[in-house]
Amino acid sequence: MTTGSLGFETSVFDKEYITLAGQREGIVRGGRDLFDRLPRAFEGINQIAVIGWGPQGSAQAQNLRDSLAGRVRVVVGLREGSASFDAARAAGFSEADGTLGEMFAVVAASDMVLLLISDAAQAALYERIFAALRPGATLGLSHGFLLGHLDQRGGRFPEGIDVIAVCPKGMGASVRALYLQGVETNGAGINASFAVEQDRSGRAVERALGWSVGLGAPYTFQTTLRSEYLSDLTGERAILLGGVHGIVESLYRRFRDRGMTEVEAYRHSVDCVTGPISSIVSKEGLIGLYRRLDPAEREIFGQAYAAAYPVGLELTHEIYDEVSSGNEIRSVILAGRRLAEFPMGKIDQAAMWRAGEVARRDRDDATLPLDPFTAGVFCGVMMGQIDTFIAKGHPYSEIANESVIEATDSLNPYMHARGVAYMVDNCSTTARLGSRKWAPRFDYLLTQTAYPAVDDGAGALDTALVKRFEDHPIHEVLRICGQLRPSVDIFVQ
Incomplete structure (x- = not known):
């Protein structure tokens, strides 16, 4: 079990090293030629939930759906009555085929949950979301704000789950735009950092890297969830x-x-x-x-x-x-x-x-x-x-x-x-x-x-x-x- 530590190994992707100002750091290059490896990265994951349809939620849901091409189901979860249902439907997600639904039902039915609602909504709803998670699920974040909030309240992530982060270094519109604009250019996209806060399954690194590669990140570097929110905010x-x-x-x-x-x-x-x-x-x-x-x-x-x-x-x-x-x-x-x-x-x-x-x-x-x-x-x-x-x-x-x-x-x-x-x-x-x-x-x-x-x-x-x-x-x-x-x-x- 790892908690917020640096240093990673991967058997799915090709890790390489760069030296920056005397510091040796491991990275993973992205590319569309790696999309065939994504099912291996998400081994044990049948359904990925993207919760929220803000700039990051909409971009990440579409990028992952396109990269996985049906090999792992990507489902969008929204709060009941959300005005974003129409936008998600327009992007091809649907209640009829099971790729769009109410957020807590989607959370409960998913093996991997990417929590991409606003920071304020995370602070207000995290207890209900934690309660809805399946035992052994993977919780994904694209920002460490929730960790900072938990620290303030003396709270913790649930013990029996993986907690990972993939944090694109750009706004959601850029994440989607460069993914689409780079269809003919291998590796076009927005760089991302990844972090493993809890690894209960032993698969947290592979799932985080798969998530980042699936978003189209040209290269992915490692950080910790705490370091990410300190630098990002x-x-x-x-x-x-x-x-x-x-x-x-x-x-x-x-x-x-x-x-x-x-x-x-x-x-x-x-x-x-x-x-x-x-x-x-x-x-x-x-x-x-x-x-x-x-x-x-x-x-x-x-x-x-x-x-x-x-x-x-x-x-x-x-x-x-x-x-x-x-x-x-x-x-x-x-x-x-x-x-x-x-x-x-x-x-x-x-x-x-x-x-x-x-x-x-x-x-x-x-x-x-x-x-x-x-x-x-x-x-x-x-x-x-x-x-x-x-x-x-x-x-x-x-x-x-x-x-x-x-x-x-x-x-x-x-x-x-x-x-x-x-x-x-x-x-x-x-x-x-x-x-x-x-x-x-x-x-x-x-x-x-x-x-x-x-x-x-x-x-x-x-x-x-x-x-x-x-x-x-x-x-x-x-x-x-x-x-x-x-x-x-x-x-x-």
Whole structure:
């Protein structure tokens, strides 16, 4: 029996090793040529339940159904009366053929249960779900929030079951879109981490890897469930969502104050981050972005980086402490209880986001500016998150994916197509709450401390930070991870 430990063996898939910044990590490459191995990975599993039809639930149910091609039944379970029944039927799941049903009945009838309802729903319903599980079942999670909630309440997972996690490093829409866009390209998809929290059957690793391969993950790396939720909750409050939200709002105002039109300011802030910066970092890494700049631009980048990095480092440390202490999880649950009385509004009505609608109408991506100041601020905050995760002992594969790859390969392309405000208004409730709480902190500290440090003269800045950036081990980590990247870029209509 294993509980939350690292190190794995597999007889179904081909394990290989990569060395990241001196750390040797085992990984499994994905690919459509491996789908024939899935029945072996799911040996003893006749029915897989996907509970929930949110972004992850809908994407994962369809990907697994398509990958397994009937060799293991995939059934969707929804709460009675859920409005998602129609959407699941439209995607080909049906009560008539037994692939769609009420969630607790589906849980009780399934050998493997992927619990993909919202964090708030998991917190409210987990006791009933645990009670409905078959003896010896496998419980699958795509986020460690429930473990954090159980820790807060002094609870535990049921003793007689396997508990595993497969956590795609991207939003559900990306999980499905890249799976479909990669039909002709072996291994196209979103990277995923996996964790084994409880292995009572001795088959937990194979089932987790089968799940990840079935989703289309190009490569799967190992973590623990606790490490995953610490890095995931922190990351979505920092550079993945809350941080980038605060960055672009602060930059937009700065550029407007310096005489740019609304569209120009949007081009140099939001479009620059989600367009050329993300595209270059995705393929060439952070150091590749830096090398694209000429000497004068590197000087501007360096000043912005030296000013923004301390903000990113300080705030990411604070967020991490709030997550690891349980404060952030409690905050999400309390906020969830208030939503019926105080629903979240949308943020897309501000002048900045209305300007973005205009800017996207005639945008030519080939002519978007690569603003060195914007690049320095974005990279500074991102490196603050990277160094926080290094200090907290996370493996480099997790650090690279949670801090860089998920942003540039999944989230930022959606922000580029539809705006950062759209993402903040349409992601998970947990992420939406986190972004609304922390984005203003990034905005405030950048505006109040970072930008004045640049404007008051470079003498106030720690220029040694730029040299540390140039020599940072994350660049080699991203180079190696880039070799595992599929050739298909996500396309968002």
